[in-house]
Amino acid sequence: MTIETDLHKIEHRIAHLVRRHLADDDIAIALPLRRIADLVTDQAVESSKGGKRLRALLALAFFDAALASNADAPTLDADAPNAAAPAADAPAAATSGNATLAPGTDRGTMLDLACAIEVFQTAALVHDDIIDESPLRRGRPSAHTALTHVTNSSAIGRGLGIMLGDLLATESVAIAEHAAQRMTNDHAVIEAFLDMHREVEVGQVLDLGVEMTPLDDPKALADASLNVFRWKTASYTTIAPIRLGLLAAGMDRAEARRRALAIGVPLGVAFQLTDDLLDVTADSHRTGKPVGGDIREGKRTVLLADALAAANPDERAELIAMFEAPRRDETQVRRAIELFIGGGASERSLERITALRDESMAAVEHWWPASTPSGRALAEVCERFVPLSRR
Amino acid sequence: MTIETDLHKIEHRIAHLVRRHLADDDIAIALPLRRIADLVTDQAVESSKGGKRLRALLALAFFDAALASNADAPTLDADAPNAAAPAADAPAAATSGNATLAPGTDRGTMLDLACAIEVFQTAALVHDDIIDESPLRRGRPSAHTALTHVTNSSAIGRGLGIMLGDLLATESVAIAEHAAQRMTNDHAVIEAFLDMHREVEVGQVLDLGVEMTPLDDPKALADASLNVFRWKTASYTTIAPIRLGLLAAGMDRAEARRRALAIGVPLGVAFQLTDDLLDVTADSHRTGKPVGGDIREGKRTVLLADALAAANPDERAELIAMFEAPRRDETQVRRAIELFIGGGASERSLERITALRDESMAAVEHWWPASTPSGRALAEVCERFVPLSRR
Structure with missing residues (x-):
């Protein structure tokens, strides 16, 4: 496929x-x-x-990978429709550890x-x-x-x-x-789906809370913003797709959740950091949004927090005044982008993205080694979420 | 209980x-x-x-009534937890017709x-x-x-x-x-619950559509508005509570839906007509809303349609001008109430409410006769939705 x-x-x-x-x-x-x-x-x-459908692809990839492991693991019901998954992935099954797999979907x-x-x-x-x-x-x-x-x-x-x-x-x-x-895991799947709804909605609430946080403590702002990313973005971008793919393949609740969090939290946060970074560095043709849109809206991002932390006192005062104003004109947007890039905030973001990407990939590797077809397929799909990370 | x-x-x-x-x-x-x-x-x-909890009471009442019938009907599983419902309701079972009841909840x-x-x-x-x-x-x-x-x-x-x-x-x-x-009917219950969400949301869309309908055809306005009531109000006020109560008691999908529609559509529409009528006749202490709130907002209601239909040409022109204006002051709100009541629109609404109430009660009687405890309990709960109807 x-x-x-x-x-x-x-x-x-x-x-x-x-x-x-x-x-x-x-x-x-x-x-x-x-x-x-x-x-x-x-x-x-x-x-x-017109979406990139990354979330759907991620869910399908983890479903396929879990089924591949499943095929090699002992099954309760040999007649289950998916018991006959590709044998080529057999090695991955050896790493499936304590996952209890039921017949799938x-x-x-x-x-x-x-x-x-x-x-x-x-x-x-x-x-x-x-x-x-x-x-x-x-x-x-x-x-x-x-x-x-x-x-x-x-x-x-x-x-x-x-x-x-x-x-x-x-x-x-x-x-x-x-x-x-x-599906065998019918109620677990619906619950996970509703958890996704709830987490995104809580995330949006927290996002509005970040808009009310003061700008005089960049560290607190960065922490709060990263916390919001986990709920607002990672929830439905990576955690839920992975969890749902694994549950649909018949994996038990606790194991599906454990793997989804280990892989999905860092990958999803890296994805949001990438999105915010593209907002100031990419052209609008690529993102479908005007450049500097987050700055124009005055959004309090990790990028802003890093820029505030890296800035000298004059620049910091300039940024704070700019972001506390009700709106910013085009000259100010360009000036903010200059401070974000020149001051090293974009570089710092790239470091954050790369570290999170590595953490996520190590978790994938733990359960689905890159030496297996499943491991390679998962790594390929996960890389799509972090196009800017350093290799 | x-x-x-x-x-x-x-x-x-x-x-x-x-x-x-x-x-x-x-x-x-x-x-x-x-x-x-x-x-x-x-x-x-x-x-x-602070809600009146009419919907929850309705769901519970139909659940109890279906279980009472259930107790007397042949069951597939005599050990089901709810097989032992009050025998006093036995006569009702004779009227349960083609309902197929599974063990309940x-x-x-x-x-x-x-x-x-x-x-x-x-x-x-x-x-x-x-x-x-x-x-x-x-x-x-x-x-x-x-x-x-x-x-x-x-x-x-x-x-x-x-x-x-x-x-x-x-x-x-x-x-x-x-x-x-x-519950035995687990997926049927979730589907019915989601149907309720969808119908209310579609109803709200249609309600915004009514706000854009012209006022020169009172009959078309009344029909459109009554159609909106079925989706916006009856859906979750009466249809879904009845349907969910019956499904939870183990009734099959088609039968639960049939009864819910026969009883719930007229009752729910009567409920909304009552609400609109109370808006112009009751005091704000009773409804929790200022009197004439719908008029102040310029809402296109069945009451307005009936007032337009009953008005003489001058009064009709006056009402149309009033409702096409961006807003209405207190003098205009009082004048509209006067035209609604004096012109007979409120009387016409009371007739509509009473006819719909009777239709709903006849449907209840068909399946749960008033000669049975279940029939009496259902009638009592249903009456709560139409406090203004004529006896």
């Missing part, structure tokens, strides 16, 4: 699942209201497009569960863009912005945006629940 | 469940961010207080499921108040208003409000999922 084939399937399947769930025939809608319902369904499909069902994670991401981004008042997402108008245009009312556009996020969140659970019904 | 006892248990249990889920020890939060997390948890508990588990419906209601109201920009709910500051006061920022208050609604929605599913694990 190549990554390209999986990506194609995921994209197709997400569009199908989102439209199917929202345009339910059971929901008989009076004709004059049909238009607004269709508007929201179309926007749901539109907002679901077919790959099509796992694909749906992987898509459910992506649908949840879209739900979270729709609300995130409302909270941050972001006009753009993935280079196109954000959902509430598009809905504002088409209804000609910012109040109705925002209201529909809140509901669209709610609908997508509901559908993500419905897709996951439907997939889980065909 | 008296209703008072149930109400006490429900209230206590909701506070416990909401706090337990949100203050999960597994979520290790950096100290400077602890305050904002606590703020949101406290607001979640606060927003969960203990009442404590059902109580949690009933609480999950209430938690979802709170989630929906939190977002609803943001969309409508309502400062009050149940006579106290709405969630985003309270969070705006405490953070001293309307942007952060609204952002936290959106997340609080998301968190409560997640917890409602988590509570339902946890209860469902201990």
Whole structure:
């Protein structure tokens, strides 16, 4: 199964699942209201497009890897549909340690569960863009912005945006629940999926808390911000995909959670640091967002904390004044980028990213050595989350 | 089991469940961010207080009634924990028709499921108040208003409000999922719970659509508005509680859905009509909302449609001008109430409510005759939804 084939399937399947769930025939809608319902369904499909699908790929990769180990481990039920996984991965099984594996899931069902994670991401981004008042997402108008245009009312556009996020969140659970019904670990999968929802939502709350933290203690700001990354980003970007992939393959709850945290926390935090670094170093064509967007919004990031820590007193005062102001103009955004890069904050971020990447890869290696096909496949997928780290 | 006892248990249990889920020890939060997390948890508990708990009572009543029928019907498993329900209800079983009943659920588990419906209601109201920009709910500051006061920022208050609604929605599913694990119809229960989420969310979208419908066709406005009530209100107020109560008692999916729709659609629509009527006739002490709040907000209700239909040309023009304006002052609100009542719209609403109530009660009677204890208990609970109907 190549990554390209999986990506194609995921994209197709997400569009199908989102439209199917929202345009339910059971929901008989009076004709004059049909238009607004269709508007929201179309926007749901539109907002679901164009992600990199890293989370779905990660879930599938860990599912495949666990099944490969599973094939070699003693199974309770030799007739289970997935007992016949590729024998080439047999060596990995030797390292599966105390994992207790039950009969698993077919790959099509796992694909749906992987898509459910992506649908949840879209739900979270729709609300995130409302909270941050972001006009753009993935280079196109954000959902509430598009809905504002088409209804000609910012109040109705925002209201529909809140509901669209709610609908997508509901559908993500419905897709996951439907997939889980065909899994041995059905309730463990649904619980893990809901844990993901909760952690992201708590993360967003904490993120708003960071916006209220003072700038005079860079160390405290960096720590708080890194803590937020664990909840806001690692939760659904890496921890949940890994955990869900392993649970779907039949791994027991405690072991799936242990591995997901060991690999997923550092990888997910490194991913967010990379995203923040790209915000000041990459061009907007690559990220789909304007350069320096976080600075323009005055976001309190680890990058800012590192810049404050590295700055001389004058520069520090300059940065604090800039970030405490209600808004920043283009000259200030450019000046902040200059201070972030020249002062070594971007370099410090790259060091943080590399250390976290290494920690994550060591955890992968512990359970799935690079000498095995599974180990190599996992390493390849994990590397996609940290394109900027040093080798 | 008296209703008072149930109400006490429900209230206590909701506070416990909401706090337990949100203050999960597994979520290790950096100290400077602890305050904002606590703020949101406290607001979640606060927003969960003070409902009439009609939905939870309805779910429990139908659960009890289905179990009573169940006890008399042939069961597949005589050792099922709930096989021994009160024999006094035996006559009801004769009318259970083609219901296929499987072994059920203990009442404590059902109580949690009933609480999950209430938690979802709170989630929906939190977002609803943001969309409508309502400062009050149940006579106290709405969630985003309270969070705006405490953070001293309307942007952060609204952002936290959106997340609080998301968190409560997640917890409602988590509570339902946890209860469902201990039920025979586990996946049917979770699916019905998610159907409820979806229907309310679609209903809110349609409700925003009604706000954009023109006022020159009162019949079309009344039809559209009644259609919205089925999705926005009946979905989670009556249909889902009945359906979940029956599923938890072990009734099969199709039969539970059929009964829930036959009884729940008219009852739920009657409930919303009552709520809208109370908005213009009751005092704010009773409803927890200022009198004429819907008029002040310019809401397009069935009451308005009936008033437009009954008005003479001058009054109709007056009402249309009033409701097409961006806002209405207190004199206009009083004048609209006068036209609603004097023109007979409130009388027409009372007729609608009474007809719908009768339709719902006839459906209850069909399956649970008033000659049985179950039938009497169900009728008593259903009447609570329509305090204004004519006897």
